Amino acid sequence: MELSDIQTFAAVARTGGITRAAEELNTVQSNVTQRIKALEAEIGTPLFERHSRGMALTGAGKRLLPYAQRMAAMSREAVLAARDDGEPKGPLSIGSMETTAAVRLPPLLADFHRRFPAVRLSLRTSPTADLVAGVLDGTLDGAFVAGPIAHPDLTATSAFREELVLVSARRWASLAELRAGTPESGPTALAFRTGCTYRQRLDQIFVEFGWPSAARFELGTLDGMIGCVAADMGVTLLPRAVVERSAMNGSVTMHALSPSHGRVETLFIQRRAGHQTSALHGFLSCLTRDDDIIAA
Amino acid sequence: MELSDIQTFAAVARTGGITRAAEELNTVQSNVTQRIKALEAEIGTPLFERHSRGMALTGAGKRLLPYAQRMAAMSREAVLAARDDGEPKGPLSIGSMETTAAVRLPPLLADFHRRFPAVRLSLRTSPTADLVAGVLDGTLDGAFVAGPIAHPDLTATSAFREELVLVSARRWASLAELRAGTPESGPTALAFRTGCTYRQRLDQIFVEFGWPSAARFELGTLDGMIGCVAADMGVTLLPRAVVERSAMNGSVTMHALSPSHGRVETLFIQRRAGHQTSALHGFLSCLTRDDDIIAA
DNA sequence: ACTAGCATTCTCGAAAAATGAATTGTTGCG
DNA sequence: CGCAACAATTCATTTTTCGAGAATGCTAGT
Numbered sequence: 001m002e003l004s005d006i007q008t009f010a011a012v013a014r015t016g017g018i019t020r021a022a023e024e025l026n027t028v029q030s031n032v033t034q035r036i037k038a039l040e041a042e043i044g045t046p047l048f049e050r051h052s053r054g055m056a057l058t059g060a061g062k063r064l065l066p067y068a069q070r071m072a073a074m075s076r077e078a079v080l081a082a083r084d085d086g087e088p089k090g091p092l093s094i095g096s097m098e099t100t101a102a103v104r105l106p107p108l109l110a111d112f113h114r115r116f117p118a119v120r121l122s123l124r125t126s127p128t129a130d131l132v133a134g135v136l137d138g139t140l141d142g143a144f145v146a147g148p149i150a151h152p153d154l155t156a157t158s159a160f161r162e163e164l165v166l167v168s169a170r171r172w173a174s175l176a177e178l179r180a181g182t183p184e185s186g187p188t189a190l191a192f193r194t195g196c197t198y199r200q201r202l203d204q205i206f207v208e209f210g211w212p213s214a215a216r217f218e219l220g221t222l223d224g225m226i227g228c229v230a231a232d233m234g235v236t237l238l239p240r241a242v243v244e245r246s247a248m249n250g251s252v253t254m255h256a257l258s259p260s261h262g263r264v265e266t267l268f269i270q271r272r273a274g275h276q277t278s279a280l281h282g283f284l285s286c287l288t289r290d291d292d293i294i295a296a
Numbered sequence: 297m298e299l300s301d302i303q304t305f306a307a308v309a310r311t312g313g314i315t316r317a318a319e320e321l322n323t324v325q326s327n328v329t330q331r332i333k334a335l336e337a338e339i340g341t342p343l344f345e346r347h348s349r350g351m352a353l354t355g356a357g358k359r360l361l362p363y364a365q366r367m368a369a370m371s372r373e374a375v376l377a378a379r380d381d382g383e384p385k386g387p388l389s390i391g392s393m394e395t396t397a398a399v400r401l402p403p404l405l406a407d408f409h410r411r412f413p414a415v416r417l418s419l420r421t422s423p424t425a426d427l428v429a430g431v432l433d434g435t436l437d438g439a440f441v442a443g444p445i446a447h448p449d450l451t452a453t454s455a456f457r458e459e460l461v462l463v464s465a466r467r468w469a470s471l472a473e474l475r476a477g478t479p480e481s482g483p484t485a486l487a488f489r490t491g492c493t494y495r496q497r498l499d500q501i502f503v504e505f506g507w508p509s510a511a512r513f514e515l516g517t518l519d520g521m522i523g524c525v526a527a528d529m530g531v532t533l534l535p536r537a538v539v540e541r542s543a544m545n546g547s548v549t550m551h552a553l554s555p556s557h558g559r560v561e562t563l564f565i566q567r568r569a570g571h572q573t574s575a576l577h578g579f580l581s582c583l584t585r586d587d588d589i590i591a592a
Numbered sequence: 593a594c595t596a597g598c599a600t601t602c603t604c605g606a607a608a609a610a611t612g613a614a615t616t617g618t619t620g621c622g
Numbered sequence: 623c624g625c626a627a628c629a630a631t632t633c634a635t636t637t638t639t640c641g642a643g644a645a646t647g648c649t650a651g652t
Contacts, residue, residue: 323610323611324610326610330610347618348617348619349619351620
């Protein structure tokens with residue numbers, strides 16, 4: 001049993017078909033078929049049920065899958081660990097929520113790059129849920145997500161504390177005015193696509209304000225969202241710091257919320273198991289150093 | 297990077313030479329050389345320092361080795377997990393101390409075989425230290441060892457409680473007589489080879505009795521040891537139950553010890569991580585059932 | 593019944609791995 | 623000093639494996 005067989009198996013399991021797996025692995029179906037057959041012969045039991053619309057895992061396949069994933073992840077980690085001589089360098093994938101990336105990360109990343117120029121840092125912005133998945137499957141080395149997070153395979157360190165505010169167009173000077181001036185069902189809620197925890201929180205707030213069925217509108221970018229709010233298309237929920245540093249700052253009003261709704265902690269999460277890259281270690285050292293500065 | 301490369305690497309690291317590794321892997325040196333070279337090229341850094349008398353791991357190699365071992369173990373476990381449909385069957389390797397194997401295991405193994413005839417159980421008797429190493433590296437699925445054991449990667453369940461007694465030839469009716477009748481330096485200590493915890497305990501006892509430099513004699517078998525004691529070659533430390541069931545029982549005297557020296561717990565240890573085989577699960581069920589019987 | 597999608601089978605060529613012999617380099621010994 | 627013993631590497635050769643492509647078979651939906 002070779003690692004390439006394992007990866008083939010994992011690809012078929014994930015895509016649910018040999019054709020799709022072959023595509024993903026940049027090869028042809030016949031090849032994948034053979035490898036799977038060989039694997040099944042070696043293990044001595046079928047791993048997939050063949051039916052006309054693809055392949056489904058058998059019990060044995062289900063038991064094998066977690067091993068396959070862990071082994072693949074481990075082999076990736078192994079080369080990194082071997083290459084890593086303690087000097088931070090090489091690739092480092094960090095994930096972040098859009099909002100954190102906008103206001104908190106620029107100085108941090110600048111500092112990091114100044115101290116560790118040999119690290120090729122890549123930043124991916126996604127909703128919290130995707131980030132957690134990314135860290136768990138090894139796509140990301142670490143990520144900034146909205147707390148709280150509790151997962152046995154993750155460790156979290158507190159990175160930033162944010163105050164969330166409800167943002168409306170300029171003309172609404174207070175929450176009371178906003179309530180008075182909007183229709184019964186409430187204003188439109190502007191938010192990122194599903195998976196964003198701020199969006200969930202916004203939903204909660206809307207329910208408490210008596211707008212359980214308000215219209216929702218999804219946008220992909222922060223600037224777009226603030227722009228729409230400024231144009232009075234609706235309201236949204238964002239960290240105060242994000243709004244303050246936005247170019248549209250003058251065109252919107254921020255409405256403070258109760259601490260239970262407004263306080264949110266941004267955590268930096270990483271995998272608990274295995275080797276911590278020197279590059280990641282360096283990143284953490286920047287993070288905690290900046291934290292002190294912020295705290296001071 | 298394939299698993300076979302990893303195994304080649306591990307073999308070279310363990311044996312400290314390409315020739316020996318090739319032998320172990322049933323192949324030729326040139327082959328091993330190439331694989332190692334390829335691996336080094338892939339990782340991008342040398343894994344071994346070549347010197348005239350073999351190969352030694354570099355820093356990178358040292359960092360890679362634990363991954364190699366874990367991956368090899370994981371691949372073995374993976375096939376077992378996939379094959380394991382919940383019905384105990386297939387191979388099961390159990391280790392045991394010699395003394396436990398002699399008196400405690402026969403009924404247990406009989407019971408196990410009656411309940412799970414499809415399991416091909418193999419028993420290895422070794423000193424505790426070897427057993428712990430065997431369980432950790434996956435050679436053994438579980439083992440009976442002398443407690444206490446504390447290791448983060450192992451779980452231990454209490455299996456048996458033994459009373460250790462000092463065993464001498466028949467003519468010494470009491471410890472006092474033994475002390476009076478033996479030379480200043482004490483009687484010869486008979487014990488298994490190093491790694492046996494009873495042996496360590498015997499050493500302690502000898503020190504407390506004022507025989508720090510008594511002669512030591514090592515034997516490989518239980519019967520041999522009791523035979524030698526019967527012939528008054530020296531004394532040894534054994535569980536009472538072992539002596540009682542020995543054919544030589546009549547030819548020796550057992551001397552009780554203080555609880556701190558005499559009480560010892562036999563633990564059944566297994567790896568903490570990963571999948572517990574159905575076969576092992578079945579074994580544990582026999583063990584705990586028997587335990588109840590013993591306790592009753 | 594026809595078609596589209598998907599897995600399997602087969603063959604052939606290319607790539608990779610294993611092999612065996614020759615080579616280099618080092619160490620220990622007469 | 624030279625030689626034998628040992629160990630790793632290099633190289634040419636053979637064997638095995640892997641991947642591509644075409645053909646086949648199966649099933650579901652129209």
